[in-house]
Amino acid sequence: MEIYVWRSRVKNKWTRFIIVGTLLGMTQVVWGNHLDTAQAATSKPSSQIKTTLKTLSNLPVVKLTSKSSVKLTDVNLLKQDEGKLLTYTLTYTNNDQRSLQLVDYWTKVRSKGGTVYTSKLLAQDAEKKSVAGGSSLSVTYVTTVGKNVELSSLNFEIVKWDFSKANYESILGKINIPASYNVATPVNKPKKVRINGVPVNVKVQSLQTFSASDKSDYASIKINLHNVGYKGLENAGVKWVLVTKGGSSYPLNINANDSTYSLQPQESKSINYITTVPKKVKLDGAELIMVQENETEKSVIPLATMQLPKSSSMKNTEIKAGKVHTITLDDNKGKMATNVEEVSVSQTHGVNYYSVNFKIKNVGSREVTVPKYEFSVQNNKGKDFPLVTKALDTLKLKPDEERLIRLTFSLPYDEAEGTMKLVMNTPKVEGAEDKEIKFSYPAGTYILPKASSMQQSVGAESTLQLQNGKLSVTWETIQRLPWDNADVLSARVTLRNISTNTIKLPELKGMLSVDSADIPDTQLLMSESSALLGPGMSVDLHLLTTLPTSLDVAQLQVALNEVVGESSSELIRLTHIGQLPAIPRVKLGDNYAINNSGRKSEVKVKRTLVYPGTSSDIVYTELEVKNAEDRQIDLAKLTGYYETKTGEYYKTTVKQIDYPAGPGNSALVTMWSKIPRSIVVSDMSLLVGQTVGGQSTEKETTTSGKGYVDAVSFELKPDQESPLDKIKNFNIYPYTVETKDFKAVLSGGSTVNVSWKYDVSRNNDLNLPENEHKLILQIIEPTGKVFNKEIVLDKDLKEGNNQTLSWTLDDIVFNDRRSGAYTVALYDEFQGQRIKIATQAMGFVPAVGNLPESVPNPPEESL
The missing domain is CATH 2.60.40.1240 (Immunoglobulin-like)
Known part of the structure; x- marks a missing residue:
């Protein structure tokens, strides 16, 4: 509809014609001499x-x-x-x-x-x-x-x-003209008028009123125009004024869709007009005047005066929950079936958040442009709360095409009690010169069904209707995890296609809310790069943000929004109140399954070692990660934190392979951190999650994480094996070493020639990251002096049988040494701290020809 303000286009000093309506600030247009119907004088009863x-x-x-x-x-x-x-x-x-x-x-x-x-x-x-x-x-x-x-x-x-x-x-x-005559065209009679030289039969079809506000009503008048001429009528330019019996006038505003209507020869068209009148104004006996601006006469000319039928009060039609309401567009331009499908609600501090699925279907025979209806919600107190949506801004529907519109709104608890109604209002139309004058009236009022609650949503399945199918939505996990100097808050939501056809997911945006405060920098990460879901297929969404460690959280919400252009509309909002679910615990020896589609794998703790230090120990854990897919994949990048029994966290340094693992293959992941010696390591657990960041969990590396998700807590039991008393057979992963011969030969001077013969085999069951361990071989002579030999694994320790490693010790302590004993000790060194592997007492081998015959050679301890 469009509201017009009439004024003369041409002004001079003699004539100026202006029509001003009471509501619109216009000059009143009054039909003079409102004549009553003449009655024949008679003494008969009134009924006759x-x-x-x-x-x-x-x-x-x-x-x-x-x-x-x-x-x-x-x-x-x-x-x-x-x-x-x-x-x-x-x-x-x-x-x-x-x-x-x-x-x-x-x-x-x-x-x-x-x-x-x-x-x-x-x-x-x-x-x-x-x-x-x-x-x-x-x-x-x-x-x-x-x-x-x-x-x-x-x-x-x-x-x-x-x-x-x-x-x-x-x-x-x-x-x-006697006062008893009626000069206006009677009700239900057509009036022939020439508009721009074209003869047109004009007939008032109906007058309906319905409430606009507490103080005013809408008056809606339908006028039929029939072109009885032989040429078309373009841009008629006529306007209408409603004149009450008391003389007040109210200019009418044409429907926006008909503002530039045309009328072909013999064509008939019904045009809707509307205005507002105070509730106290009576419309009985009202008339309608057609006027047209006349440039030649420099005035506005009345063309016709028509009686209005008795007004009928049109109550806003209320559509019961689940029922379909069919709307006929103006001038029969099409029909649309509308209905509310379902309503969901989640709650936060003092506020209810609602999501309404509203469906529009074109049930006509031609394409229609859906008017830009404006929505509001009325509560049982009669209060009206406007909604905002851009879903109808450019919406066109072909025959039988339907579109799901999702409307979201929030109400305080005390305003959300009882039955509520969704009101769909016709587009507001502004006056040509007064932008504050707007008209709108309900095209339908829908009683909202009882809303399904989204409270305590973690683990519960909900349904989400999309344009091309239906999804089940499950809030799988919500976790608050340590992350550098803050906490990372993560939620995993699974979308599963429960339709029989393939669904294309819309562009999605996620929002986490903490105690009713939305967090705008929420990241949304999708486990799949494709937005297509076949029947039964699912995709995991991770919503991620950071929180101050000191922030207490009583309520969390997860919202998914559909992004259309630069705007977005909420699809679903889920709520959790109270304490967060505990982090899942994995018992010693059990596996933790990563079920990301296309990247399934199994994780378990292989062993935990403690490398003692002076003020802190190094706690070191090896994890075995197995590819559970039938193809080569990049294993998930992991983040780890050691957690003490009292809730303290120590971030780990992580090493893992940077190349794909084959089907069924396993890889070693190492995690370590320095822990104060006062902490009992056996009471600790290892928190492990998948590192995420960027746009997809598939694209992470060991250094680009912005957080981690789907964490579990592994039970730990540090290895406490005593050192071996011989160096003959020992392990330093991934190697197994068998000593064939070990000799420290005295030279008679200040040097000792050391020779170690060994066999080495390597365990190749796991793909290994860069090895940061070293084998330290110590020779401790009787005075307590220690000589270290650093053996770099994968370099100095050679695989195969009958390998020999030789080196020389040179120290004054060996001068004139002819015999004696020493101790050999082997250590696993990591980051400068050591665990003893084995120790054995042995005797020096005298140099040939250098030993006096009177001094016996001490026997060498058997390997």
Whole structure:
């Protein structure tokens, strides 16, 4: 619809015509002399009184010649600031065989008090000079009369030029409209009007009122236009004013869809108009005036006056929950079936969050443009809460096409009690010059069904209707985990296609809310790069943000929004109140399954070691990660924290392979951290989760994580094996070493030649990251002096049998040494701290020819 403000397009110092409505700040347009229906006087009971309606057709004609006459066929009166603008139409009938020359005749309007009002032809009739024989011709005159003049006090004089008279005029007759006559076109009768030269039959079809606010009502008038001419009518430019019996006027506003309507020959079209009137104003006996701006006359000209039917009060139709409401678009441009499918609610501190699934389907036979309806919610107290959606901004529907619109809103607890209604209002239309004037009325009012609760949603399955199918939505986990100097808050939501067809997911945006405060920097991570889900397929979404470690959280919410262009609309909101679920614990020796589609794997703790130090120990854990897929994959990158029994966390350094693992293959992941010696390691657990960040959990590396998700807590039991008492056979993962011979040969001087013969085999069951362990071999001579040999694994320790590693010790302590014992000790060194593997006492081997025969050689301890 569109609201118009009427004003003259051409101004001069003599004439200016403005129509101002009470509501719109316009000058009142008043139809003068509102005449009651004449009743025949009778003494019969009122039930037997006959009513006779007299109109202009009952007025007598004025004879011009013996075979020609003229009659008054139309009168319209428009009230203005300066007076009343009067238009009247005279119809000349010529039954002679020759033409009747209109130049011989004229007309005047004279009041009963003698005041003469000069009339002139409208410009559109100025060229009508004669009436052909055997025909009729209508011409319209315009004049201005006094403000208080009534039609019944006016005489319409028919004048013939007569030069034999002193004033050259001969009055042929006078026409007076009695007060009992009704000059307006009766209800249900068409009125023929020429609009821009095109003959159009106009008929008022209905007058309906319904509530607009506590103080005003909408008045909706449907007018039918039928082009009875032979050429089309484009941009009619006519406007309408509703005039009450008391004289108040209210300009009507055309529906926006019809604001530039056209009318082809013989075409009929119904146009809807609307205005607002105060509730206290009665519309019984109201009339409708058609007006049109006339550039030539520099005024607004009334074209027709029509009676309005008795108004019918139209209550806003309330559609029961689950029922379909069919809407016929203006001028039968299409039909749409609408209904509310389901409503869900989640709660936060003092506020309910609602999501309404509203469906629109084109049930017509041609494509329709859906009007930009505006929605609001009414509670049981009668309060109205506007909603915001852009889903209808550019929506077009082909026949049988339907669209699901998701509407979201929030209400305080005390406003959300009882039954609520969703109101779909017609688009608001602004006035041409007053942008504050807007009109809208309900196209449908839908009683909302009882909302399904989304409280305590973790682990519960909900359904989500999309345009092309239905999803189940499950909030699988919510975790608050240590992360550097803050906490990472993560939620995993699984979407599963429960339709029988493939679904294309919309572009999604996630939002985490803490105690009703939305966190705008929430990351949404999707486990799949494809947005297509076949029947039964699922995808995991991770929502991620960080929180201050000191922030207490009583309530959490997860919201998924559909992104369309630069805007988004909420699809679903889930709520959890109270303490967060505990982190899942994995018992010693058990596996933790990573079930990400396409990246399934199993994780278990292989062993935990403690490398003692002076002020802190290094706690070191090896994890075995197995590829559970049937193809080569990049294993999930892991983050780990050691957690003490008292809730303290120590972030680990993580090493893992940076290349894919084959089907069924396993890889070693190492995690370690320095822990104060005062902490009992056996009481600790290892928190392990999948490192995430960026756009997808598939694209992470060991250094680009922004957090981690799906964490579990592994039970730990540090290895406490005692050192071996021989160096013959020992393990330093992934190697198994068997010593064949170990000799420390004295030279007789300051050097000792050490020779170690061994066999080495490597365990290749696991793909290993870079090895950071070293084998430290110590020789401790009797004075306590220690000599270290650093053996770099994968470099100095050679695989195979009969390998030999030789080196020389040079120290003054060996001068003149002829024999004696020493101790060999083996250590696993990691980050500078050591665990003893084995220790064994052995004897030096004297240099050949250097030992006195009187000094026996001590026996070498057997390997």
